[in-house]
Amino acid sequence: MYIDGQTPLDEDEKEGLRIKSISTRGELDEFEQLNIEQAIQWTLGKKWSQEYILSEEFVKELHRQMYKEVWKWAGEFRKTNKNIGVDKYQISVSLKQLLGDCLYWIAHKTYTEDEIAIRFKHKLVQIHCFPNGNGRHSRLMADIIISHIFGKPFFSWGRNNLTKKGEARQNYLSAIRLADKGNYDSLTRFSRS
Numbered sequence: 001m002y003i004d005g006q007t008p009l010d011e012d013e014k015e016g017l018r019i020k021s022i023s024t025r026g027e028l029d030e031f032e033q034l035n036i037e038q039a040i041q042w043t044l045g046k047k048w049s050q051e052y053i054l055s056e057e058f059v060k061e062l063h064r065q066m067y068k069e070v071w072k073w074a075g076e077f078r079k080t081n082k083n084i085g086v087d088k089y090q091i092s093v094s095l096k097q098l099l100g101d102c103l104y105w106i107a108h109k110t111y112t113e114d115e116i117a118i119r120f121k122h123k124l125v126q127i128h129c130f131p132n133g134n135g136r137h138s139r140l141m142a143d144i145i146i147s148h149i150f151g152k153p154f155f156s157w158g159r160n161n162l163t164k165k166g167e168a169r170q171n172y173l174s175a176i177r178l179a180d181k182g183n184y185d186s187l188t189r190f191s192r193s
Helices: 025-043 056-067 088-108 113-127 134-149 167-180 185-191
Strands: none
Touching: 025 056, 025 134, 056 088, 056 134, 088 113, 113 134, 113 167, 113 185, 167 185
8 A cells, every 4th residue: 555646657657658757646736736727827828719618629739738748649539439529539529529519519509508517527527538637627618618718716626636536536536426427517516626
């Protein structure tokens, strides 16, 4: 049993790392978080159209900005199947469908602004476009949709690190499971808690 963050990475987990000295989950999390903070800075003050934000190009570029200092494959769709997500050959098609759906939801005010961003986030993570970082990427996409398209404040996401075990992560995962069944109320509430 390892202390939290000290779990060694196995050789498969190290595949594609730019920083060869990373050897534990804690070190990886730390480097990823630093890169994510740089990506958040990159988004601030930008003026993007909703059509650009809701494009495959932007989805990939945001992931690249979030992980380019850590992973060689940052911003590239996964090339293998996982136990979660659509088949690797369906990623682009599924993403295009989601992007179109979101543009429709916005144009027709199908849901509240918060729910549009949360539905997009949830469905994006279900597609699971990338080898790693899909949850954090989908949350930042939701933040960009809510702030850049709707002009509302970023989500607070329980005001905790959702990658670490704890009550906030448990509440988040419970809300995700309800969203998996089509009930977005808990996830939308959690996003503002």
